Amino acid sequence: MDEKIRIGVAGYGNLGRGVEMAIARNPDMQLVGVFSRRDPASIELLTQAVPVHKFDDIEQFRDQIDVLILCGGSKNDLPEQGPALATLFNTIDSFDTHNKIPEYFAAMDSASCVGERTSIISVGWDPGVFSLNRLFGEAILPEGETYTFWGKGLSQGHSDAIRRVPGVKAGVQYTIPSAEAMELVRSGSQPQLSTREKHTRECHVVLEAGADAKAVEHAIVSMPDYFADYDTTVHFISEEELRSNHSAMPHGGFVIRSGQTGDGSKQVIEYSLKLGSNPEFTAAVLVAYARAAFRLHKKGVHGAHSVLDIAPGLLSPKSPAQLRKELL
Amino acid sequence: MDEKIRIGVAGYGNLGRGVEMAIARNPDMQLVGVFSRRDPASIELLTQAVPVHKFDDIEQFRDQIDVLILCGGSKNDLPEQGPALATLFNTIDSFDTHNKIPEYFAAMDSASCVGERTSIISVGWDPGVFSLNRLFGEAILPEGETYTFWGKGLSQGHSDAIRRVPGVKAGVQYTIPSAEAMELVRSGSQPQLSTREKHTRECHVVLEAGADAKAVEHAIVSMPDYFADYDTTVHFISEEELRSNHSAMPHGGFVIRSGQTGDGSKQVIEYSLKLGSNPEFTAAVLVAYARAAFRLHKKGVHGAHSVLDIAPGLLSPKSPAQLRKELL
16 A cells, blocks of 8 residues: 555644544545644544644644645634645645635635645535535536525524623524425526525524523524524523533535526436534545645645645545446 | 637437537537438438538548537447547547446547547446546545435336337336435435335336237336336326327436444435436536536647546636636
């Protein structure tokens, strides 16, 4: 067997832990180090006996890591860390601030080119494999409509918004796609759907002692940007119920392309994910794309890429001949 | 706007007609000629006023065609036509004899390299976009199982088999995926499924005058390879009913990857097609990949490829920057 692809993990939250576990399921890869801004002595890894290093020492490891997977957040971490690290390492990240992707791509491309490194940005499921399915849908069926539904799933941003409401001690929010809207889309009728028609929002909230439930409910359902445009239901639950029933991080969603060919034949392409763990799935996608970045760099292909630029065969440990034989 | 991609169509059956109609929906392409082994004067095109030429004259058009889409059959046409034409033209085909793909790829690769041309083989939905989804599934979730279900759809091969039974005047066969099997797979339980458990087969048969219905039914349901391993139902219908209710060519299917991450979180990826017209959809995929072949050839990339080798962005008329902005 060839030497294993040596992976570094920058940032050790839910996503970093997911990457650690995903590497253990890919025999052609090995985790060589985790980098954290926390005190390394305070971090215990889940499955692998590898060292945890200080984030600031990362530059010393440039010759020991084939691909560095950036597991920081898109808001504060990646815009700064990404370009700084992309001159030193081949990188994979899950940058997901959709409207800032062109700007982030430019910064990553320039950093990767300067360092003669290879980066793949915005990897995961949305952006990521959902983006791929939007592309395949519109390229194959140029006349048609693309619909994305999210859920049922726990939304981190909306859960944070709930927790900022006075009187709320803890809570989670689930985004739920409308079954009626989805059936309409699947029928091929290409409906126009409003925001309210596509998704509903369900909140499970633990109140502070003495809080006014009616006031909390009103504050949530009328919150602009987050809830006002949706049909939102609020359930009040105990702290114990929150812990035992709502601590997993399920998510998922659907990309549906509905188009017509010929004299009007209806064609519907549907891609869906049902994820028991959102961060673990995102991590699994990051790890598959790390294999592609490693190979591209070996071939001398530098600069930034997105999933749209990557030939699918590069994701698999199998040879092109084996893939043709087994999968075509 | 750049000059249009000039497309030739080799073979004018259902697939060739589908390609003709698909090109009309792609403004960056133009159909420049159709080639047929039939008398060109006997062929009337559906939508486009372009000439029909004799197949044997095709070599004269090598400088007027950017990509030739081969619309012949996999059994008798492509194994011979493919390599002969791939030295002269950039080609796209839908070669679908799964167990002969490695051999066909080798012949096409060598022919394309000799002619410094670019070919993409086995394009369509299975092989084609289903193959892509098998690849993404196992690359992202290396521990798991992949399931393919076909239908509900009209199977050409099984319909032909019915029509060879003595006493059958005409008939069609639909392949139907088992709803129970699919629910089991979607649950993430990774069942082992027998051939009989995955699909059923439904036949609509018009009898010859005086034929023995019982004998025909028995001959069909006990036919080895085609029906004996399945639960098959046979409906006897009139010729008029066959014509009015069973002349469309719907098809579709599902590729489902069920895997686990982390400590056993269940993750399910599902891709499905619901096709009003099977040949028109296949044609739409061929046309999108013609764009990729054109671009690869322009970049000097020669030889044979499959869908697994093609970066998805090459399928779209949009620029990489526009794709990143709109689809990521």
